[in-house]
Structures are given as C-alpha cells and as structure tokens.
Amino acid sequence: MIYLGIDTSNSPLAIALMEDDRVLIEETSNLKINHSLMAMPAIEEMMKKAKVLPADLTHIAVAEGPGSYTGVRIGLTIAKTLAWSLKIPLHLVSSLKVLAANGQGFKGLVCPMMDARRGTAFIGLYEGSDLEPVFADQHSDVKEFLLKVKELDRSVLFTGVDVALHEALITEVLGDAAQFSGIQNRLPRASNLIMLAQQSTESNTHHAVPEYRRITEAEANYNKAQEGQPL
Amino acid sequence: MNKDIYILGIETSCDETAASIVKNGTEIISNVVASQIESHKRFGGVVPEIASRHHVEQITLVIEEALQLAGMEPNQLNAVAVTEGPGLVGALLIGVNAAKAFAFAHQLPLVGVHHIAGHIYANRLEQEMEFPLLALVISGGHTELIYMKEHGDFTVIGETRDDAAGEAYDKVARTLNLPYPGGPHIDRLAQASDEAVVFPRIWLEEGSYDFSFSGLKSSVLNYMHNAAQRGEKVAPEHVAAGFQNSVVEVVTGKTMQAAQQYKVRQVIAAGGVAANKGLRRSLEEASKEKGIPFYIPSLPLCTDNAAMIAAAGTVMYEKELFGTMAMNGRPGMPLTSWI
Numbered sequence: 001m002i003y004l005g006i007d008t009s010n011s012p013l014a015i016a017l018m019e020d021d022r023v024l025i026e027e028t029s030n031l032k033i034n035h036s037l038m039a040m041p042a043i044e045e046m047m048k049k050a051k052v053l054p055a056d057l058t059h060i061a062v063a064e065g066p067g068s069y070t071g072v073r074i075g076l077t078i079a080k081t082l083a084w085s086l087k088i089p090l091h092l093v094s095s096l097k098v099l100a101a102n103g104q105g106f107k108g109l110v111c112p113m114m115d116a117r118r119g120t121a122f123i124g125l126y127e128g129s130d131l132e133p134v135f136a137d138q139h140s141d142v143k144e145f146l147l148k149v150k151e152l153d154r155s156v157l158f159t160g161v162d163v164a165l166h167e168a169l170i171t172e173v174l175g176d177a178a179q180f181s182g183i184q185n186r187l188p189r190a191s192n193l194i195m196l197a198q199q200s201t202e203s204n205t206h207h208a209v210p211e212y213r214r215i216t217e218a219e220a221n222y223n224k225a226q227e228g229q230p231l
Numbered sequence: 232m233n234k235d236i237y238i239l240g241i242e243t244s245c246d247e248t249a250a251s252i253v254k255n256g257t258e259i260i261s262n263v264v265a266s267q268i269e270s271h272k273r274f275g276g277v278v279p280e281i282a283s284r285h286h287v288e289q290i291t292l293v294i295e296e297a298l299q300l301a302g303m304e305p306n307q308l309n310a311v312a313v314t315e316g317p318g319l320v321g322a323l324l325i326g327v328n329a330a331k332a333f334a335f336a337h338q339l340p341l342v343g344v345h346h347i348a349g350h351i352y353a354n355r356l357e358q359e360m361e362f363p364l365l366a367l368v369i370s371g372g373h374t375e376l377i378y379m380k381e382h383g384d385f386t387v388i389g390e391t392r393d394d395a396a397g398e399a400y401d402k403v404a405r406t407l408n409l410p411y412p413g414g415p416h417i418d419r420l421a422q423a424s425d426e427a428v429v430f431p432r433i434w435l436e437e438g439s440y441d442f443s444f445s446g447l448k449s450s451v452l453n454y455m456h457n458a459a460q461r462g463e464k465v466a467p468e469h470v471a472a473g474f475q476n477s478v479v480e481v482v483t484g485k486t487m488q489a490a491q492q493y494k495v496r497q498v499i500a501a502g503g504v505a506a507n508k509g510l511r512r513s514l515e516e517a518s519k520e521k522g523i524p525f526y527i528p529s530l531p532l533c534t535d536n537a538a539m540i541a542a543a544g545t546v547m548y549e550k551e552l553f554g555t556m557a558m559n560g561r562p563g564m565p566l567t568s569w570i
Contacts, residue, residue: 036324036327036560039328040332040556070324073283074324076287077332079332081290081328081329081333082335084295085291085333086336205291206292210284216278222273
C-alpha cells in the first residue's frame with residue numbers, strides 16, 4: 001500500500017509518501033509559495049525521488065480544511081482528480097487535526113489554529129492523548145474561543161504557524177494553562193495526515209468538497225438582507 | 232497515414248464547469264457543461280468564491296461524464312487541454328489543477344489554452360476556418376476584433392476600452408429590472424418593440440477598431456433617471472431596442488470595415504453575445520451585402536464550453552506547445568500567437 005498525502009490548507013505545503021509502515025519521503029515547506037503553481041511540481045518531484053509512479057499509488061489522503069479557501073481547494077482538486085482517475089480511495093482529514101497531531105501525547109488539550117483575519121481564526125480543540133475532538137473545528141473570534149477553553153480548566157498546547165500572531169492574547173486569557181509548541185512543531189506534516197487517514201473511512205470521491213467552516217461573504221450578506229437586517 | 236488526435240478539454244474560467252472530448256480539432260465526441268447560473272442569480276451576477284466552490288463540487292463528475300459519453304479511457308487520449316486564462320483566478324485554478332493531476336496520473340501532455348482562442352476555435356467544430364480571417368469575440372468579459380493570417384496567429388486589431396458588450400447588456404438589464412443574465416431579455420424585448428429610443432453611437436476616433444460601451448450605458452441610465460424625475464413612465468422595450476440598436480450598429484459597422492480593410496476570406500463571431508438575435512441578423516445581412524462569408528457557431532458553442540478549448544488545444548498539441556506541472560491559472564493572460 002502506498003499513500004500520497006497532500007496538505008495545502010494554509011501557507012505551508014506538506015506532502016508525503018508512505019509505503020505500509022514506512023515513511024518513504026516527506027516534505028514540508030513554509031515559503032509562502034503559490035500552491036496552484038507549486039503543489040503539482042512538488043508532488044511530481046517527490047514521487048520521482050522515491051521512484052513511485054502514479055499507477056503505484058493505492059490511496060490519496062488530503063487535508064480538507066478549514067483554512068485558506070483557495071489553498072484547500074487546490075489540495076482537494078488535485079487529490080480528488082488523482083483518486084478518481086487512478087480509481088483508488090480518497091481520505092479526507094481535518095486540516096486542524098493534522099496540526100493537532102503535532103501535539104499528540106501532550107497531557108492536556110491541543111489547540112490548532114490558522115489565522116482568518118480581523119481577530120478571528122479557524123480553530124479546534126483536541127484531546128492530546130488520542131486526538132478526539134473536544135470542540136468542533138470552527139471559525140471563531142479568537143478571544144471568545146479562548147474564554148470557552150478557559151472554562152475547561154486544563155493545560156492547552158497551541159500549535160500552527162499563525163499561533164505567533166495570537167500569542168499575547170492567548171497568554172492574557174489562559175495564563176499559565178497555555179503552552180506553545182516549539183517553532184519546529186507548528187507546521188503541518190503530511191506523514192501525520194497519512195497516519196490519520198489510515199484510521200478514517202474512505203470518502204465518496206466525486207462528492208468530496210472542502211470543509212470551509214464558514215459561508216461566503218456574499219451568502220452572509222444575502223441572508224442578512226433576507227432577514228431585513230442592515231448589511 | 233495520419234493518426235486521429237483525441238483531446239480532452241477542460242474549462243472553468245467563469246461560472247461553467249465543462250469537459251469535452253474532440254477528435255482532430257473538428258469533431259465533438261462528447262461535450263458536458265454544468266452551469267451555475269441558478270446559483271448566482273440571487274446575487275445578480277457571478278460571485279467568484281461561489282463559482283470556485285461549485286467547480287470543486289463538479290469537476291471530476293463532469294470529466295467522467297465526458298469520458299463515458301465518448302466511451303473512452305484516459306489512455307486513448309493524446310493530451311489534456313485546459314483554459315489557462317483569462318478569467319476568475321479562483322475558478323481557473325480548479326480546472327488547471329484538475330488538468331495537471333489528470334495529465335500526471337496518465338502521463339499525458341498538458342496544453343494551456345487562452346479562453347479567447349478557444350472561443351474563436353469553437354467555429355472550427357462546425358465550419359473549417361479559411362485564412363486570412365477576422366474574428367469578432369463578444370461576450371460578458373470580452374469585445375475584441377482579431378485578425379488571423381493562419382492557425383494560431385492572432386493580432387488584436389480592436390478591443391473594448393471600458394466595459395465588455397455583455398457587461399453593458401447586464402447593467403442596462405438591471406436598470407430595466409430584468410433578471411440576470413440580462414442579455415437575452417434585452418434581445419427579446421428589442422425584437423418585440425416597434426419603437427426605439429435614440430441613443431448615441433460611440434465610434435471613437437476615425438479608423439479605430441476599438442469599442443467603448445460605458446458612455447452608451449451612462450446615457451441609458453441618464454435617460455431612465457430623467458424620466459423618473461419628470462414622473463414619466465418609460466416603455467422598457469423602447470429602451471431595450473434603442474440600446475441594442477446602438478450596440479449592433481457600431482459592432483456590425485466596425486466588423487465590416489475591418490473585414491474589408493484586411494481583405495479577409497471569412498468573418499467569424501464567437502462568445503455569449505454572439506448568440507444575440509439582433510446582432511446575428513445584422514452581421515449576416517451586412518456580410519452578405521459585402522460578399523464575405525460569415526459564420527457563427529450554434530448557441531451551445533457560443534457560450535463557455537470545453538469543446539472549444541479542446542479544439543484550440545488540438546492545434547497547440549500539433550505544434551507541440553506543451554505546459555508543465557507548474558502551469559497556473561492566469562487571470563490576465565494576454566492572447567499571444569502560437570507561431
């Protein structure tokens with residue numbers, strides 16, 4: 001069995017190949033590159049290095065979001081097209097859970113986050129022991145989310161490249177309960193994505209779509225207008 | 232003996248998710264279009280983020296249907312052609328990344344096609360092109376006159392300096408409270424009207440083949456505004472007919488002038504607005520009078536589709552103009568020649 005894992009849901013690019021219980025190759029870059037331009041060349045190059053042909057692949061794993069709308073769509077489009085045209089199973093894994101896997105084993109909770117501007121983030125909360133979700137992945141005001149986390153009165157490990165943007169606020173709200181992953185553990189790793197995919201059920205490839213966790217601005221405005229609220 | 236060429240075309244530059252298989256650049260084997268119009272109607276226009284979301288939902292279904300209708304397997308294809316630009320960036324990159332992944336999975340050559348070249352080559356699916364020719368590309372995003380000496384040789388001799396013709400149609404339609412997309416409604420009202428308000432003809436400077444529609448649009452808006460201030464009731468069909476008369480006269484006039492100056496053997500029209508009945512009739516009559524053969528594709532080939540991308544992609548494939556895995560959606564891609 002050979003799994004190809006792809007995560008393009010935020011600025012980092014993470015890809016990996018795993019054969020049975022062995023990670024063949026894994027690449028993570030944090031260069032703010034354009035995924036639409038670079039994801040396929042990176043996959044092609046990595047497979048060449050590992051001497052794996054497209055027809056050798058048996059499973060595709062992809063981070064389904066939430067995250068950058070465009071980023072998530074690129075990974076998902078590549079993943080579903082490969083899975084469908086190679087006639088192999090597709091596995092979707094939460095992008096936040098992939099980040100949370102950086103903190104697996106932590107005695108407490110793990111909070112993965114990606115900045116979504118204006119004081120908001122795509123954010124989740126997982127048990128460090130087994131990565132079971134405590135709060136569902138969501139788009140939330142960061143402070144509101146932290147206040148809910150505070151009520152649980154547990155240690156929380158924060159991870160994700162965008163944690164740095166919110167570090168002051170996190171410390172202000174949670175004090176000593178807040179811990180931060182080392183810089184090297186804030187990037188998504190596609191080997192983690194594949195490990196999580198192996199525990200997940202296969203998705204319907206044609207109907208696989210990103211988990212945006214947020215409706216579009218146009219729809220939000222339209223709904224407000226329908227309810228007679230000011231825009 | 233030449234072997235047949237089969238190209239899979241993919242198009243996602245705006246609000247249609249489309250895939251098609253074309254044989255030898257001239258014969259449609261299958262042609263699938265999933266339109267999103269219903270989804271965008273309530274917003275009065277295409278919402279880019281929603282368009283991109285729909286493309287992801289539809290893309291593999293549409294490609295699969297194109298293969299199934301053709302009764303073909305990926306290994307029977309010669310290449311994958313995809314719209315590389317111009318268009319909505321988020322929409323384009325769904326088609327581009329799907330095309331790259333499909334080409335990679337089956338180790339097929341990849342061809343990146345310019346959307347306007349696609350519109351022009353839509354004609355070749357019904358009528359062989361004869362050079363030199365003049366192409367009028369007129370749609371919601373484009374209004375251009377393009378001179379072609381031979382296959383893949385494009386010279387833009389005129390283009391809009393502001394709004395595309397289709398854009399002006401949509402804006403005028405909105406003022407007249409017609410539903411989106413407004414073009415067909417204005418055309419229908421204009422056809423049924425026995426009177427027309429006289430609006431200006433924007434010819435620009437002598438000898439220019441460029442277009443301008445924003446001034447015309449403004450005079451329609453002013454007319455409506457003034458009438459409303461005076462408390463007068465406006466007959467929408469008279470306004471629609473007046474607006475359409477102005478567009479049709481200028482577009483036909485410039486197209487025929489260019490056709491004569493460049494001594495072309497064929498005039499072809501393409502793009503969504505080429506489906507407009509008033510414009511079609513005017514161009515047909517004018518070209519007949521001048522004795523220049525004029526062709527316009529049937530309606531499904533005027534609007535966005537992937538067969539036209541496969542048709543243009545076939546010529547690029549023959550010229551071995553291949554893209555790489557680093558192809559990206561190019562929203563502002565210029566039309567350049569293939570020679």
